[in-house]
Amino acid sequence: MNISDTKYKIIRSTRRKRVGVRAQDANHFEIFVPEHISDEAVVKIIIANREHILRLLEKASHKKIKIDYQDGVTVLLQGKELTLRYIDMEYLWDLNFEESTLYIANEYRTMSEAVLKNFYEQQFFKLKDMCQELATRYKFPLNKVYVRWTKSKWGSCSSLKNVSLSAYLLMAPLQVQEYIIFHELCHLMHPDHSPAFYDLLESYCPEWKEHKLWLKENGWRLRILPHSEV
Numbered sequence: 244m245n246i247s248d249t250k251y252k253i254i255r256s257t258r259r260k261r262v263g264v265r266a267q268d269a270n271h272f273e274i275f276v277p278e279h280i281s282d283e284a285v286v287k288i289i290i291a292n293r294e295h296i297l298r299l300l301e302k303a304s305h306k307k308i309k310i311d312y313q314d315g316v317t318v319l320l321q322g323k324e325l326t327l328r329y330i331d332m333e334y335l336w337d338l339n340f341e342e343s344t345l346y347i348a349n350e351y352r353t354m355s356e357a358v359l360k361n362f363y364e365q366q367f368f369k370l371k372d373m374c375q376e377l378a379t380r381y382k383f384p385l386n387k388v389y390v391r392w393t394k395s396k397w398g399s400c401s402s403l404k405n406v407s408l409s410a411y412l413l414m415a416p417l418q419v420q421e422y423i424i425f426h427e428l429c430h431l432m433h434p435d436h437s438p439a440f441y442d443l444l445e446s447y448c449p450e451w452k453e454h455k456l457w458l459k460e461n462g463w464r465l466r467i468l469p470h471s472e473v
């Protein structure tokens with residue numbers, strides 16, 4: 244991690260006497276400074292304290308985002324915002340993708356996190372199918388696909404030609420999901436990050452850099468559910 248890759252927001256206050264830093268995720272932080280501190284001075288403060296800030300960013304990159312489960316709160320599915328609405332109904336949840344609404348049964352409001360987890364788990368097959376279909380279409384020697392709630396990696400593959408995908412990818416746009424899938428499928432041919440690997444990836448997914456950037460910028464927004472790191 245490098246401090247120059249990060250983005251920050253300066254928050255000035257007349258009442259503040261000391262400098263404070265709050266990291267939102269691996270790449271974003273807020274720096275709180277007294278009113279009279281110039282932008283240039285802030286840059287100097289950041290550079291002088293980069294080790295400390297990097298530690299805060301590292302810590303923030305692993306945390307789960309807390310959702311305040313209220314009517315009107317939004318979550319992501321395929322990069323699209325879904326609004327949560329609590330209504331009286333028989334089902335646990337009901338998705339209306341056209342209306343961008345995910346209905347949750349009022350009765351289960353206090354268990355919203357578990358309901359949301361169940362909702363995403365019911366979509367796991369979509370990631371698995373996409374991976375299987377791309378492997379079949381482009382003749383990658385894929386064995387099995389797993390989807391798990393992993394936070395540290397978007398995907399991985401094994402010597403047994405199994406691919407594992409992070410469930411959080413379901414929240415990312417389809418092209419981003421496809422990029423990670425191609426990344427892992429290309430590893431079945433090249434287990435490294437060699438130029439040959441990148442040439443192959445580029446041939447299937449020419450916009451991969453754009454998708455990689457999307458994950459870097461938005462990845463933290465996706466980590467809203469408990470992880471099950473293995």
Ligand SMILES: [Zn+2]
Pocket residue numbers: 426430435436
């Ligand atoms: Zn890789």
